[in-house]
Amino acid sequence: MRGFPLRKVRGTGVLMRMRYKLSGLLSLVVTLVLVACPVAVKAADPLPSWKDNGTKDAIMEFVAKVTREGGKDYLPPEQRIATFDNDGTLWAEKPIYFQLVYAVDKVREMAPEHPEWKDQEPFASILKGDPQKALEGGKPALMKLMAATHTGMTGEEFRSSVSEWLETARHPKTKKRYTEMVYQPMLELLRHLRANGFKTYIVSGGGIDFLRAFSEETYGIPPEQVVGSTLKAGYELRDGTPVLVKQAEVALIDDKEGKPVGIYQYIGRRPVFAAGNSDGDLQMLEYTTAGAGPSFGLLLHHTDSGREWAYDRHSAVGRLDKALKQAPEKGWTVVDMQDDWRVVFPFEK
């Protein structure tokens, strides 16, 4: 193979020096352009853990069309609000919601100070090693469990407790930290949306303070972009220091109809992108995709019993039935975890 011929140098000495200066200026220009426009460089695939098929195309096309200035579907940045469910959408939710594992672990830890618990449900069953039975008491049992483990302390104390627990607790099946049980393709989707001017929010049935303990580090979502089920808080001075104390009174159950209510209350603007995985997300998707402009509804279908879990309409945790039936008619994109994802968890890579 022959090299390109070098151009013959011609001209005077002055001209040569001039060219030298010119070349210095040119590198300056190149440097400035690179500094000023890092995004101008052709980006690598922003969704490498998504298989190259119609699902990925639909996501990429939506983001492209709403960010194309002058296009008919263009959305100004302030309207680019994207909301994500957490349990089963950003991280796993099997065998039971991770926040429940935290509550159960806390009951065990607090038991020595509460001798009365060994005769009181739901605590007795938990202490006997049967949390499943404890939860058979339904909502009242759950509320007792939450009141015992999620109230009375300050918000800061609660978050510290959750952070510590997340450092040490391990998932029963994978033996990984719970914050490692997040979906790699969804982390990429969050980043891709943010890189395109979207504000990404969590809108979860889980507790808002529980989520805020890890959302920034794990998902890059700051506390002020987390909406979740909320207990009332009281403002107090403890030893002269102002604190907020978590109370055993519900302010918002951020599930089903509660999701659009939470969005309306906390964000005050209709999202244009919503992602969920269960019937608890139906109303959020419905509200999001009923807007006048372009919108995107994403429903994650857990179909992968090998790498994760396969469940839908018969599952107590994360039941997906009505929303899956409505998806075609509503134009929601159903993500088939087995068919659409190359990788599920980051630790597989």
Place this chain on the structure above:
Amino acid sequence: MRGFPLRKVRGTGVLMRMRYKLSGLLSLVVTLVLVACPVAVKAADPLPSWKDNGTKDAIMEFVAKVTREGGKDYLPPEQRIATFDNDGTLWAEKPIYFQLVYAVDKVREMAPEHPEWKDQEPFASILKGDPQKALEGGKPALMKLMAATHTGMTGEEFRSSVSEWLETARHPKTKKRYTEMVYQPMLELLRHLRANGFKTYIVSGGGIDFLRAFSEETYGIPPEQVVGSTLKAGYELRDGTPVLVKQAEVALIDDKEGKPVGIYQYIGRRPVFAAGNSDGDLQMLEYTTAGAGPSFGLLLHHTDSGREWAYDRHSAVGRLDKALKQAPEKGWTVVDMQDDWRVVFPFEK
């Protein structure tokens, strides 16, 4: 006066063409530098409506020290949360809260559909042209007024109604639009904070939906950065369209202790800067300035009976008594409207 001598042109024709190219490149470089580094240009005074005295210095020094990388008081951008009361802090609140004027105007507008109101308080007094008397009924009267004018409609309908009212209503004294009754120095402060990486929030006793109708256009504060008193909302399908309907049940009274509660609930992070003007802001300032790191509490004292109003401890609207007494001990900066502000309202300029 003599002009600068033109440099003698020397060199060949080739050299001339080279210089031509060089000058083109130079303008490209200048353009790129200007595009890339608009902030590198020495900024003009960001607070021109503040007099050059100790109050302005204190604000400027706080912003400088928390943004100085490597300095002992440096705060990373995500911690730069600034919260502002609205009534009496960002816009005026005399003779009565502007939102009350809206409610009174709505009662008059709706009266033909409510013949029963002419015998029912607080409506009867309003319709007789005595809103002051109507409000003597205290909180129950106020709640009736709010229920009649702020509930039953969808959130979008309510916001449209407020927007329309703000277009047409005029302040009784200045004859200006209410959105013109904003404080020019505070608009500059909001901008200065944002230019330095702060997220600016409204945290107001006023209604969250009322505020969201104008906060973005008037203050550059988007709906998701507005915290206010909140009525519950219900999710419904009206003619198949999902809507949020405002209900006559209070979710949060965002005043006094309710302000840190609202901050904790909506933002989930302690502010480092808080501005208020009344005892209703005491707890917000207390909570903000009790943080471990650097913080700033600003208390606006209405001392200017000429350009605005002068009031403090004896005022029913915007009473400032306890907070003013605590300011020196707590290290809060008291802004004296008459002494510290060159301009009060934008229309004075």
